[in-house]
Amino acid sequence: xxxxxxxxIAIGLVTAGVTEIMPTRAAEGATAPKSYSxxxxxxxxFPTMVFPSLQGGRPGSVADFRGKKLILHLFASW
Amino acid sequence: xxxxxxxxxxxxxxxxxxxxxxxxxxxxxxDRARLFMQWKQMRWPILVDSLNLLGPAAVPITLAIDEYGVxxxxxxxxxxxxxxxxxxxFAKPARLPxxxxxxxxxxxxxxxxxxxxxxxxxxxxxxxxxxxxxxxLGEAIEAYEHALRLEPDTGPFHFHLGVxxxxxxxxxxxxxxxxxxxxxxxxxxxxxxxxxxxxxRRIKQYGPRLDxxxxxxxxxxxxQKEIVARGETPAPLSVEPxxxxxxxxxxxxxxxxxxxKEPDPLGRILRDDGRFIKVETAVVPDTRAEDVADRVHVxxxxxxxxxxxxxxxxxxxxxxxxxxxxxxVSQRLVTVPNPPQPVSKESREVEFEVRGPAGRRTQPLTLRxxxxxxxxxxxxxxxxxxxxxxxxxxxxxxxxxxxxxSR
Numbered sequence: 001x002x003x004x005x006x007x008x009i010a011i012g013l014v015t016a017g018v019t020e021i022m023p024t025r026a027a028e029g030a031t032a033p034k035s036y037s038x039x040x041x042x043x044x045x046f047p048t049m050v051f052p053s054l055q056g057g058r059p060g061s062v063a064d065f066r067g068k069k070l071i072l073h074l075f076a077s078w
Numbered sequence: 079x080x081x082x083x084x085x086x087x088x089x090x091x092x093x094x095x096x097x098x099x100x101x102x103x104x105x106x107x108x109d110r111a112r113l114f115m116q117w118k119q120m121r122w123p124i125l126v127d128s129l130n131l132l133g134p135a136a137v138p139i140t141l142a143i144d145e146y147g148v149x150x151x152x153x154x155x156x157x158x159x160x161x162x163x164x165x166x167x168f169a170k171p172a173r174l175p176x177x178x179x180x181x182x183x184x185x186x187x188x189x190x191x192x193x194x195x196x197x198x199x200x201x202x203x204x205x206x207x208x209x210x211x212x213x214x215l216g217e218a219i220e221a222y223e224h225a226l227r228l229e230p231d232t233g234p235f236h237f238h239l240g241v242x243x244x245x246x247x248x249x250x251x252x253x254x255x256x257x258x259x260x261x262x263x264x265x266x267x268x269x270x271x272x273x274x275x276x277x278x279r280r281i282k283q284y285g286p287r288l289d290x291x292x293x294x295x296x297x298x299x300x301x302q303k304e305i306v307a308r309g310e311t312p313a314p315l316s317v318e319p320x321x322x323x324x325x326x327x328x329x330x331x332x333x334x335x336x337x338x339k340e341p342d343p344l345g346r347i348l349r350d351d352g353r354f355i356k357v358e359t360a361v362v363p364d365t366r367a368e369d370v371a372d373r374v375h376v377x378x379x380x381x382x383x384x385x386x387x388x389x390x391x392x393x394x395x396x397x398x399x400x401x402x403x404x405x406x407v408s409q410r411l412v413t414v415p416n417p418p419q420p421v422s423k424e425s426r427e428v429e430f431e432v433r434g435p436a437g438r439r440t441q442p443l444t445l446r447x448x449x450x451x452x453x454x455x456x457x458x459x460x461x462x463x464x465x466x467x468x469x470x471x472x473x474x475x476x477x478x479x480x481x482x483x484s485r
Contacts, residue, residue: 036233036271038133040141044149048177049131052208054103054112054124059209062125063147063177065098069164071088073081073101074127075138077114078279078294 046072081138082118087156096164098122104130104137104276106244106283110295113313117301128245129204129238136275144168147175181209191221196228200235207242212249218242233270237277240264244280248317257284257360257375265363278365283323285362286371286431290327295319321429322362322373331371331433333406341396341411341450342465350464354386354453355379359470370475371433376468378426378449385456387423390416392452392463397428399447404435421454432472443472 040046048063062072081101091097099122103111108126115124142151142163148171151163187202203221206214222239229235240263247256264280271277282289298319305312358377364370376397380386388395395414401407408431417424434443447468454461 034233034271035135035273036133037135037274040134040139040149040152042149042152045171045175046141046143046147046149047132048147048175050177050179050181051102051125051127052108052181054108054115054126057123059179059181060123060125061177061179062100062102062143063175064179065100065143066147066174067145068098069096069145070098070100070143071084071159072141072143073084073099073138074104074132074134074141075081075101075111076103076105076279077111077297078105078283 082120084140084156085118085120085122088159091160091164092122097159100124102127102132104128104132104134106241106280107248107315107317107319109313109315110298110319113298113301113305113315116310116313117297117305126208129207129241130276131204133234134276135273146170181205184210191224194228196225196232196235199225199228200238203242204238207238207245212246212251215242215246215249215251216253219246231270233267233274233277236263236270237267237274237280240267240280254358255360257358261360261362268365281362281365284360284373284375285322286364286373287322287325287328288331288369288371288431288433289364289366290325293324293326295323296326298324321375321427331369331406331431332408333433334408334410336410338410340400341398342448345465347450347463347465350453350466352381352466353384354381354455354462354464355449355451355466356381357449357466357468359468361470361472363473363475367475371431372472373429373431374445374470374472376428376447376449376470378428378451378466380423380453385459387421387454388416388426389420389452389454389461390418390422391420392461395426395449395451397430397447397449399430399432399445401432401445402443405443406433407431434472440474442474445470445472 046062048061050059050061053060085099088097088099092099101122101124103124104127105111106128108128111124140153141149142154142159144150146168148168150168154163182205184205187205190198191202199221203218203225206218206221219239219242222235222242225235226239240260243256243260243263246252247260261281261284264277267277268274268281283294302312356379360375362373362375364372380388394416397412399407399410412428412430414426414428432445447470449466449468452461452463
């Protein structure tokens with residue numbers, strides 16, 4: 001967990017102009033590998049998907065935090 | 079800036095009610111994140127996305143999200159937050175999506191599979207994995223298989239199916255080969271998208287030390303100790319990390335010395351063919367393309383049908399593996415210490431690594447290790463010393479050509 005360096009990869013994934021979260025192709029060209037990864041970008045509404053709560057409470061969505069500014073971490077404890 | 083650092087840097091604004099902190103974790107075992115939060119004394123809400131339905135290629139990702147749910151900064155620095163986020167006013171979007179904070183209706187999702195589309199089967203399977211409990215993981219697995227029959231090359235279907243297999247393996251509903259099937263599905267997913275690092279990491283979690291950037295869960299023991307020292311009870315873990323999950327990386331493969339005495343070279347010990355102890359194996363490949371190793375997991379479980387149990391008053395269980403010429407193993411003789419009680423029924427796991435000669439591209443190899451153990455049948459029943467042969471097939475690594483190196 002002391003190495004959170006992979007966040008820097010996500011910075012590289014940010015591309016302006018995409019308005020919805022969607023699968024993208026990593027690179028152009030016939031031999032480019034397919035990419036199922038999603039990019040987050042400024043101006044995008046964060047997806048309102050509902051997930052289980054780690055603390056065991058009711059299901060939750062990031063939309064629950066509307067009304068106050070939020071810092072959201074997508075992470076793992078490894 | 080990692081998550082505890084963010085927590086410290088923004089504590090004042092959290093306490094003043096100007097800022098909320100929340101997380102979404104993407105691990106196979108979410109309860110480990112609960113322990114981590116307790117250890118670091120972070121008490122903000124966490125949502126669980128073990129299937130990685132949000133879909134980032136890697137974590138951590140930190141997002142500054144405004145009052146309306148719109149992302150305003152991606153991976154900001156904490157020192158930027160006050161000026162560029164907290165002090166700014168953001169326009170309300172013309173339309174805000176409505177959200178129902180309830181688990182999906184499984185019955186209607188099942189009904190939707192009658193459309194016969196891969197997406198409908200996958201949505202139903204995802205909901206079963208997330209919301210229905212371990213007793214319905216078998217149904218989820220069948221639903222993913224439906225989806226894959228319709229769209230066999232879809233990477234996320236393979237990854238999600240792997241998550242379901244591993245979850246079932248970790249539950250009381252496990253079926254033979256669940257762990258191996260999880261690894262195979264994760265590997266198939268990675269073949270479709272070698273740059274999906276969250277998928278890659280599921281394999282690495284259980285894989286060889288050459289393929290590890292660092293120990294993933296060595297922090298758990300420290301966390302548990304420090305939490306107890308604070309007078310608290312550590313959050314329980316459904317699966318304690320062990321073996322590959324806490325192993326430290328190595329840069330070169332350390333082959334075990336050959337001058338170790340084999341315990342039963344002539345094969346004279348009577349065999350247990352699974353009557354007393356059931357054995358399951360899984361081989362986890364290296365996700366890199368070159369200089370590859372495999373990590374082999376072997377689990378021994380007393381057979382409940384015969385009320386078998388370990389006899390701990392006799393000697394320890396030992397496991398022997400002898401590599402063929404040109405191949406190396408990390409250990410030839412593994413000893414599994416007995417627990418203190420005279421009899422027990424716990425699962426015992428042995429892990430070792432194997433590396434083949436360069437150019438092992440085409441033919442699988444079958445290793446023939448064996449275990450020797452003391453086991454008893456029924457309570458106050460007959461106790462005996464038995465050997466069990468454990469054939470293990472190591473697949474060739476030709477499929478990994480073209481995959482990027484992760485480090």
